[in-house]
Amino acid sequence: MMTYTAFGTPDDVRAYLEEFQRFTGADELMTVHQGGVVDDRILSLTLTAKAMGLGE
Numbered sequence: 001m002m003t004y005t006a007f008g009t010p011d012d013v014r015a016y017l018e019e020f021q022r023f024t025g026a027d028e029l030m031t032v033h034q035g036g037v038v039d040d041r042i043l044s045l046t047l048t049a050k051a052m053g054l055g056e
Contacts, residue, residue, distance in 0.1 A: 010051035017052065 006016040021029060033044035049055040 006048075010047065013048060013051045014053075017048075 004020060006013045006020075008016075017029060017031075031045075031048060033041040033048070035041040035044060046055070
């Protein structure tokens, strides 16, 4: 499912997710992180968290 996909720099990802949240009116977002191996999915999750100012 690639209908809604955030990618790019940390600022790009943050802006996309914040706009998506405003558009939907959701009070939380669930994200899915694709990757060939678990380490790639964990890296994607970690980078997203940092982009959103979490886990610092």
